Amino acid sequence: MPISAASEDQVAIIRNRIWYGLLFVLTVWLALVPVIGGNLPFYFYLMLWITMASAFNIISGFTGYMPFGYVAFYGIGAFTTAILTKKLGVSVYFSIPVAGLAGVILSLLFAKTLKLSGIYFAIVSLALSIILRLVITNMPEEITGGSFGISLGSRAEPVKSFYFMLVTLLAALSTAAWLARSRLGKALKAIRDDSEAAAVMGINVPRARLLAWMIAAFFPAICGGIEAWYTNIVDTETAFDILITAKTIIYSIAGGLGTVTGPIVGTVIMVVLDDLIWQQFPLLNLFLLGLVIVLLIQFMPRGIVGTMMRVWPVLRRYIL
Amino acid sequence: MLQIEGLSKRFGGLVAVNDLSFQTPRNTILGMIGVNGAGKTTVMNCISGLYSSDTGRITLDGKDITNKTPHDIAHHGLGRTFQVPRVFRRMTLIENLLSTVLDSPLSDAELVEQATSILDEVQLHELRYNYAEELSGGQQKLLELARVMMFDPGTILLDEPFAGVNPGLCKILIERIESLVDAGKSFLLISHDLTSIYRLSHHIVVLNQGQKIAEGNVEDIKNNPQVIEAYLGN
Amino acid sequence: MYEFLILNALVNGIIIGVLYSLIGCSLNVLYGVLRVVNFAHGEFIIVGSFFGYVLFTTLGIHPLLSVPIAAIVFFVVGYGLYYVLLPRLAQADDPETSSFLMMYGVSLMLGAGMLMIFEADTRTLDFRFSPMSIHIGTLYISTARLVALGVNLVVVGLLTWFLYFTLYGKAFRAVIMNREAVQIIGINIHRISAAAFGLAAGLAGITGVMISLVFPAFSPFSGPDYTLIGFIVIVLGGLGHPIGAIVGGVIFGLTEQLSIVFLPQAMAPIVGFSILILVVFLHPRGLFGKKLLR
Numbered sequence: 001m002p003i004s005a006a007s008e009d010q011v012a013i014i015r016n017r018i019w020y021g022l023l024f025v026l027t028v029w030l031a032l033v034p035v036i037g038g039n040l041p042f043y044f045y046l047m048l049w050i051t052m053a054s055a056f057n058i059i060s061g062f063t064g065y066m067p068f069g070y071v072a073f074y075g076i077g078a079f080t081t082a083i084l085t086k087k088l089g090v091s092v093y094f095s096i097p098v099a100g101l102a103g104v105i106l107s108l109l110f111a112k113t114l115k116l117s118g119i120y121f122a123i124v125s126l127a128l129s130i131i132l133r134l135v136i137t138n139m140p141e142e143i144t145g146g147s148f149g150i151s152l153g154s155r156a157e158p159v160k161s162f163y164f165m166l167v168t169l170l171a172a173l174s175t176a177a178w179l180a181r182s183r184l185g186k187a188l189k190a191i192r193d194d195s196e197a198a199a200v201m202g203i204n205v206p207r208a209r210l211l212a213w214m215i216a217a218f219f220p221a222i223c224g225g226i227e228a229w230y231t232n233i234v235d236t237e238t239a240f241d242i243l244i245t246a247k248t249i250i251y252s253i254a255g256g257l258g259t260v261t262g263p264i265v266g267t268v269i270m271v272v273l274d275d276l277i278w279q280q281f282p283l284l285n286l287f288l289l290g291l292v293i294v295l296l297i298q299f300m301p302r303g304i305v306g307t308m309m310r311v312w313p314v315l316r317r318y319i320l
Numbered sequence: 321m322l323q324i325e326g327l328s329k330r331f332g333g334l335v336a337v338n339d340l341s342f343q344t345p346r347n348t349i350l351g352m353i354g355v356n357g358a359g360k361t362t363v364m365n366c367i368s369g370l371y372s373s374d375t376g377r378i379t380l381d382g383k384d385i386t387n388k389t390p391h392d393i394a395h396h397g398l399g400r401t402f403q404v405p406r407v408f409r410r411m412t413l414i415e416n417l418l419s420t421v422l423d424s425p426l427s428d429a430e431l432v433e434q435a436t437s438i439l440d441e442v443q444l445h446e447l448r449y450n451y452a453e454e455l456s457g458g459q460q461k462l463l464e465l466a467r468v469m470m471f472d473p474g475t476i477l478l479d480e481p482f483a484g485v486n487p488g489l490c491k492i493l494i495e496r497i498e499s500l501v502d503a504g505k506s507f508l509l510i511s512h513d514l515t516s517i518y519r520l521s522h523h524i525v526v527l528n529q530g531q532k533i534a535e536g537n538v539e540d541i542k543n544n545p546q547v548i549e550a551y552l553g554n
Numbered sequence: 555m556y557e558f559l560i561l562n563a564l565v566n567g568i569i570i571g572v573l574y575s576l577i578g579c580s581l582n583v584l585y586g587v588l589r590v591v592n593f594a595h596g597e598f599i600i601v602g603s604f605f606g607y608v609l610f611t612t613l614g615i616h617p618l619l620s621v622p623i624a625a626i627v628f629f630v631v632g633y634g635l636y637y638v639l640l641p642r643l644a645q646a647d648d649p650e651t652s653s654f655l656m657m658y659g660v661s662l663m664l665g666a667g668m669l670m671i672f673e674a675d676t677r678t679l680d681f682r683f684s685p686m687s688i689h690i691g692t693l694y695i696s697t698a699r700l701v702a703l704g705v706n707l708v709v710v711g712l713l714t715w716f717l718y719f720t721l722y723g724k725a726f727r728a729v730i731m732n733r734e735a736v737q738i739i740g741i742n743i744h745r746i747s748a749a750a751f752g753l754a755a756g757l758a759g760i761t762g763v764m765i766s767l768v769f770p771a772f773s774p775f776s777g778p779d780y781t782l783i784g785f786i787v788i789v790l791g792g793l794g795h796p797i798g799a800i801v802g803g804v805i806f807g808l809t810e811q812l813s814i815v816f817l818p819q820a821m822a823p824i825v826g827f828s829i830l831i832l833v834v835f836l837h838p839r840g841l842f843g844k845k846l847l848r
Contacts, residue, residue: 004452008429008432009429029504066651066654066655079357102439108387111833118648118650118651118836119591119650119651119793120789121652122654123785123830124790124830124831124834125424127786127827127830128781128784128827128831128832129716130823130827131824131827134820134821134823134824137820138818138820138821139564155531166325183418184420184422186411186418186419186422187422188411189408189409189411189415189419190411190416192410193406193408193409193410193411194406194407194409196370196390196406197390197402197406197407197409199369199370199391199394199398199420200368200369200370200390200391200393200394200399201394201399201419201420202394202420202422202423202466202471203391203422204421205391205839210493218602222491231642236671241494242778249655253655283666283669283670284666284670286662286665286666287662287663287666287667287670289659289662290658290659290660290661290662290663290664290665290666291659291661291663292659293574293655293658293662294639294654294656294659294660294663296659297643297646297652297655297656297659298639298642298643299642300654301646301647301652302647313450313650316412316449316451317449410649537599
């Protein structure tokens with residue numbers, strides 16, 4: 001039962017080496033893709049999903065909430081970017097960060113829902129995202145493009161948006177890593193495991209989880225904005241698609257909630273599988289996604305990394 | 321010092337606690353006994369802020385903490401354990417302890433050292449990197465105590481610390497509690513284990529159906545006819 | 555002019571509301587007895603709609619006869635499905651969230667499965683009652699809807715009788731009240747849970763057939779709409795409370811039909827969701843249920 005007698009300092013050195021090593025490999029590999037003519041769309045979306053899964057993990061794996069309306073932040077980010085860029089002629093480099101801000105503001109508007117327990121939070125979150133979608137769809141066409149959406153014109157710049165996404169990915173991963181080692185991160189995990197006991201031990205529960213919620217809302221909004229730039233079009237059907245939430249959740253769970261590497265591992269495996277095998281058979285794709293979810297929950301509810309950590313406790317000290 | 325005046329709490333039609341008053345000075349252990357349902361845990365939940373009290377005043381070291389939020393109360397100097405251990409299951413033992421001192425100005429390394437030595441005192445040192453859920457029930461009770469020790473409040477509430485714990489671990493628990501009292505802490509202790517309560521407590525309060533039916537030192541309580549009747553029936 | 559629309563909305567609101575109540579009741583049985591939040595419930599129902607549709611188009615079976623057939627078939631399948639899906643979940647860190655997610659996976663599988671077998675077109679049950687509609691006062695009410703109302707009321711009545719007046723039903727309610735205690739007194743928790751799953755599935759099957767009578771069309775994509783309606787109904791009425799679902803369903807049905815009178819069709823769901831959110835925050839127990847704040 002006892003785990004690794006190595007001192008905390010020695011462990012920290014190795015742990016940091018592993019983490020920064022992973023980040024380095026990831027960065028170099030991805031940065032080279034446009035240069036060597038690799039599959040740009042594949043890697044772009046890979047980065048997008050890893051970012052989504054990592055950010056989701058912050059409110060879910062670290063803090064214990066499962067927002068089934070997570071796509072709301074993605075959608076608001078997409079629309080904010082589209083409106084600012086197309087209707088107001090603002091540069092993308094400004095409108096995308098503002099989109100991130102929009103996500104944070106939305107999270108503050110929804111902050112009261114954090115008082116709700118498990119299932120109610122999930123359902124209300126879903127309801128709120130659907131309301132948001134309906135409201136935006138029914139707004140005047142001049143503002144949000146009605147049901148046809150907004151086209152950003154010929155501003156699409158695949159390579160630039162690719163690198164913007166890479167920077168965002170690194171920011172998200174670094175934030176998650178910082179959180180995992182920080183005191184706020186410990187507070188969040190305590191809240192996840194038992195929020196009343198956490199309060200009694202002196203943790204300011206409302207403040208800590210609000211912070212996590214805001215951070216977790218920022219990144220999907222940025223993702224929505226960058227994707228709008230990349231594909232050049234935004235519409236409510238795709239920007240508020242519940243499948244975005246679903247995939248985010250599944251990719252996080254597949255890797256392991258509560259770990260930083262979990263969302264990376266889970267997303268890579270699932271996206272590769274999706275691309276290689278399932279894109280050939282679209283209907284089967286959905287069916288298999290559902291099947292994977294069922295099998296995961298049944299047999300590996302803690303995901304790949306999470307299960308590894310349970311089975312080889314030594315890993316807990318070395319893997320973030 | 322913890323002081324309770326006129327505390328009452330009802331749940332719908334059920335009066336769980338009725339006009340209760342007592343106090344726990346420094347260097348003292350106040351034992352609270354009573355049959356199941358007498359209201360003991362409710363009192364603790366009111367003190368620590370998990371329940372709101374209907375009437376009464378709770379004062380901690382001179383400050384009024386009635387109906388404040390649990391984390392405010394904690395920061396005024398109150399710690400507690402739970403009848404069924406509420407450890408942070410998916411965090412390591414070290415992390416369980418570290419989570420109580422997040423505002424500390426000390427460095428992480430110093431805190432880890434502190435946590436390690438506390439875990440050593442309760443003989444959980446070897447398991448410090450295990451997840452709390454991997455401990456046995458009795459070990460989790462020790463972990464809860466270690467967590468409170470790390471938090472280091474002036475007043476500690478213990479709810480059934482000996483329930484389900486084997487005699488060896490009980491001994492450690494008792495030793496720890498006694499040394500903490502000597503160091504200046506005050507305790508409010510709920511237990512059905514009359515042997516331990518009689519051994520540890522300086523003073524005892526007896527509850528029955530939410531009311532205080534007796535109060536005094538160990539000898540008085542042992543021989544009090546009302547207490548005997550309440551516990552053992554006629 | 556408005557009076558007519560409102561009267562129409564009231565009548566149809568009650569009819570549709572009772573149907574929604576049935577959805578809520580079956581969801582509640584699952585949540586109450588099993589602590590499972592069935593994200594696939596809408597798909598169960600649509601499978602029921604297709605079931606009745608296939609029986610009608612291939613074997614010419616009268617929809618009303620499909621009802622008991624669906625009930626039995628779905629009960630048996632549900633009973634078995636329990637053992638496949640649920641026992642392992644009890645050991646999870648958070649069984650409720652795990653079941654929620656797993657059933658989402660099931661809903662994807664069922665939805666995709668129906669798409670593959672039936673393709674994406676909407677279907678309509680071409681059964682005509684005679685007369686097609688009944689004239690009451692100034693209103694013409696579709697006979698199919700009245701028949702559905704009748705059937706739904708009977709089913710809800712039977713369910714209530716079962717839960718409150720039979721020994722087996724009381725065992726169900728005992729489990730709803732205290733799962734652990736029930737195991738101690740010797741009731742086989744797995745058998746009751748499987749029966750509850752079967753019951754909920756059977757009710758979903760019946761609901762599906764009724765939907766094909768009450769609404770003009772359905773398709774493999776309709777599932778999520780009904781799942782969400784079910785959630786709203788049980789939150790309104792109180793999670794786990796059988797009677798609450800009935801009240802919640804009628805209230806929601808009325809709200810929905812009345813909003814369609816005053817708002818564009820696309821916006822009407824907003825009213826329903828807003829009520830959900832209001833209820834969750836202002837009256838956290840729902841109308842009859844238990845506390846749901848952290």
